Amino acid sequence: MRVLIISPHFPPCNAADMHRVRLVLPYLKEQGIQAEVLAVESEQVATPMDPWLALGLPEEVPVHRVKARSLSWAKIPGLGLLEARALSALRKQGNALLQSGHFDLVYFSTTVFGLHVLGPEWQRKFGVPFVMDYQDPWVSDYYREHPEVRPPGGRLKYAVANWLSRRREPNVLRHCRGITSVSPAYPDQLAKRYPWLKILASNSAAVTNEVTKVGLNHALPALVVPFPGDSRDFDRVRQGGVSQSVFDPADGFKHWVYVGRGGADMRFAMRAFFSALRQLREAGEEDFLQRLRMHFIGTSYAAAGHAQKTIEPVAAEFGLESVVCEHTDRIPYSETLRCLLDADALIIPGSDDPAYTASKMYPYLLAGRPLLAVFHEASSVVKLIQKAGGGSIVAFHPEESLAAVSQRLVDILGRASGEIPHIVLDPLAFEPHTARLQASELAHFWKQCLIQD
Numbered sequence: 001m002r003v004l005i006i007s008p009h010f011p012p013c014n015a016a017d018m019h020r021v022r023l024v025l026p027y028l029k030e031q032g033i034q035a036e037v038l039a040v041e042s043e044q045v046a047t048p049m050d051p052w053l054a055l056g057l058p059e060e061v062p063v064h065r066v067k068a069r070s071l072s073w074a075k076i077p078g079l080g081l082l083e084a085r086a087l088s089a090l091r092k093q094g095n096a097l098l099q100s101g102h103f104d105l106v107y108f109s110t111t112v113f114g115l116h117v118l119g120p121e122w123q124r125k126f127g128v129p130f131v132m133d134y135q136d137p138w139v140s141d142y143y144r145e146h147p148e149v150r151p152p153g154g155r156l157k158y159a160v161a162n163w164l165s166r167r168r169e170p171n172v173l174r175h176c177r178g179i180t181s182v183s184p185a186y187p188d189q190l191a192k193r194y195p196w197l198k199i200l201a202s203n204s205a206a207v208t209n210e211v212t213k214v215g216l217n218h219a220l221p222a223l224v225v226p227f228p229g230d231s232r233d234f235d236r237v238r239q240g241g242v243s244q245s246v247f248d249p250a251d252g253f254k255h256w257v258y259v260g261r262g263g264a265d266m267r268f269a270m271r272a273f274f275s276a277l278r279q280l281r282e283a284g285e286e287d288f289l290q291r292l293r294m295h296f297i298g299t300s301y302a303a304a305g306h307a308q309k310t311i312e313p314v315a316a317e318f319g320l321e322s323v324v325c326e327h328t329d330r331i332p333y334s335e336t337l338r339c340l341l342d343a344d345a346l347i348i349p350g351s352d353d354p355a356y357t358a359s360k361m362y363p364y365l366l367a368g369r370p371l372l373a374v375f376h377e378a379s380s381v382v383k384l385i386q387k388a389g390g391g392s393i394v395a396f397h398p399e400e401s402l403a404a405v406s407q408r409l410v411d412i413l414g415r416a417s418g419e420i421p422h423i424v425l426d427p428l429a430f431e432p433h434t435a436r437l438q439a440s441e442l443a444h445f446w447k448q449c450l451i452q453d
Contacts, residue, residue, distance in 0.1 A: 002034045003446060004097060004128075006108045008086055008115065010039035010063065011053035014333050017111040017135050020438075023228050026058045027439035033446070036062045036103075038094060040086045044068045050332035056236060066093045083114030091118055098126040105177075105446055109133040117168060120175035129177040131449055134186045135227075137355070138169045139193065150264070170194055178221040178449035180442070183380060185355030187222040223445045226380060228438040229362025229430070237337045244335040246297055246327060249342040253293045256420070257343035259336045260360050262299035262310035262326075269349035269374040270311060271402055272394070274318040276409035280418055281319075288418035292323050294347070297339060298330035340367035345420040346391075350375030352398070357381060362433060365390035370420040372412065374405065384433070390425035 009015035011022055021037065028035050042049060044067065057063075068086035097103065106128055108116050116138075119130035139162065173194065181187055191199045200221045236242075247255050262270075281289050294315075300307035307328035315324035331339075340346060346369050350356060354376045361381055364371055371391030375381045376398075385393040392412050396405045413420065431437060 001032060001105070001443075001447065001450075002036070002103045003028075003105045003107055004094070004103045005035055005037045006090070006094075006106065006110060006115065006118070007037055008040045008082055008090070008110055008112050009045055009047060010037060010042070010065075011057060012049045012051045013042050013045050013047045014050040014053065014330070015045070015047040017109070020133065020135070020227050021109050022053065022057070023230050023435040024439040024442060025061055026056075027436045028443065029058070029060070031439055031443035033439075033443050036064065036097070038064050038066070038090060038097065040068050040082065040090070041065045044070065044085070045082065048330055048332060050334055052236075052242065052332065052334035056232070064093055064097065066090055081112075081114070083112050086112075087115060087118070090115060091121070094118060094122060095125070098122055098128055101126075103128055104450060106130040107133065107446070109135070109180075111136050113138040113165065114168070116172050119172055123175055129450065130175075131178045131180065131446060132172070132176050134179055134181040134183075136182075137186055137189060139165045141189070173197065173220065176220060178223070178445065180223045180225055180445065182224075182226045183355045183357040184224045185378070187224070189355070190220075221445070221449055223441065225438055225441055226357050226384075226433070227362060228435040229366050229433055230435040231366050233337060233363070234341065234366055237334060237341065242334045242338045244331070244338040244342065246331070246335075246339055247293065247295055247325075247342070249344075252291070254288075254291050254344045255342070256292065256294045256345045256347050257297065257339050258295070258347050258349065259297045259331070259339055260299070260348075261301065262296065263351075264310070265351040265353055265356070266310075266349045267314060268352050268396070268402070268405075270314045271317070272374050272396070272405040272409060273347065273349060274315055274320055274324075275402060275406035276413060277320060277323070278318045279406065279410050280413060283414070285418045289320075289323060292418070294320075294324045295339070295343075296324065296326045298328070298336070299326055300328040301330070302328070337363060337367070340364065340369065343367075343369055345370040345372070347371075347420075348373040348375075348381075350379055350381065352376060354378035365425050365430065368425070370422040372409070372420045374409070388426050388429035388433075389423050390430070391423055392421060 005021055007018050007021045009018045025035060066089035068089050106119060106122060108119060108130060116132055123129055187199045191197050198219045200219050249255060296311040299311055309326045309328055311326040312324055315321060340363060346364050348364060357380050373391055374394045377395040382393055382395045385391050394405060394408045
């Protein structure tokens with residue numbers, strides 16, 4: 001079976017939405033899948049670069065790169081987005097590849113959802129079906145349900161983009177052969193948004209009966225698979241040649257690390273963390289806090305020098321300015337892994353959005369460091385840690401008070417005078433979440449999508 005994978009952000013691009021493809025590629029061949037990747041030239045993508053990412057790619061997988069319009073088009077409102085700059089070039093190269101008649105399926109694995117419109121076009125022209133990967137929602141109701149939260153790019157820009165997405169998504173879904181999703185909530189949301197759509201859950205009991213009710217006229221198989229983990233990434237980092245300059249692990253301080261975005265939706269989890277630390281201080285753990293340094297790294301997607309800090313202001317509310325260091329700029333993925341390995345402990349604040357599934361979760365668990373996370377009780381992260389271990393999890397529900405959640409954190413931290421307990425990851429329980437197993441799941445799902453009526 002031959003699959004053309006559309007992944008515009010591809011190594012050495014250091015973008016979050018290329019990791020599923022990057023991680024499963026080395027294992028697809030053993031599943032009988034011949035994969036090729038269609039991507040954009042890295043210098044024309046507005047993301048940081050990390051050459052280390054490209055070194056781990058399988059040499060036998062062809063990667064076709066196209067030249068998009070220059071980044072200088074970003075000066076023109078609406079034309080700086082990758083979907084606007086790359087659509088024409090990707091269409092042309094995709095036409096040439098699919099014209100050969102060698103491909104059985106097209107798989108869109110990118111959060112640049114505007115490019116998914118090529119799926120119905122290619123299916124009509126070449127008879128090749130396509131599958132979509134929902135790493136994020138294409139259409140989100142989060143900001144409508146939380147009007148107090150300012151959407152990225154501002155309300156006007158977001159409103160225009162949201163209007164366009166709501167017009168495009170149903171047209172693409174009507175022709176789609178199946179979807180993969182990082183969260184069980186996304187297929188649920190699709191079925192509720194489009195009454196004509198019937199979701200056929202595949203290997204995911206979390207998709208409720210409500211979304212598979214009879215009488216709907218378009219069936220869409222859905223496979224829920226969060227980003228996988230692969231210990232080989234850490235093996236490569238441990239072999240040497242990768243360093244980080246965020247903190248010195250040998251300076252005598254206790255370094256707690258979080259690498260990932262910040263934002264208003266994580267404010268509740270962050271306040272719970274900081275409230276717990278303040279309570280420990282008031283209970284006499286001042287010496288521990290004097291030795292503690294908490295690093296929040298890569299908290300903004302904004303260009304260097306234009307980012308706004310979202311963590312340090314919250315820490316200041318609790319008198320923890322001397323403890324918290326926020327580094328808004330993103331760092332290369334290889335340096336992220338080095339930071340995780342160098343840390344004394346890892347912390348993960350979750351979103352108040354129940355659909356949020358942190359794509360960074362598996363690397364955190366595989367790093368083998370003491371770990372403490374705060375997540376909405378409906379997040380798939382909660383069940384994962386409860387099943388596989390690897391860390392401590394505090395789950396909250398929307399109506400719960402900050403005091404109640406922070407007290408549970410105090411209970412965990414107070415057992416060891418402020419230290420985060422080290423809980424070993426169960427390798428057998430974690431095995432279904434590895435890249436090799438996910439490659440097997442994806443291969444099986446793609447074949448299912450091809451034989452459906």
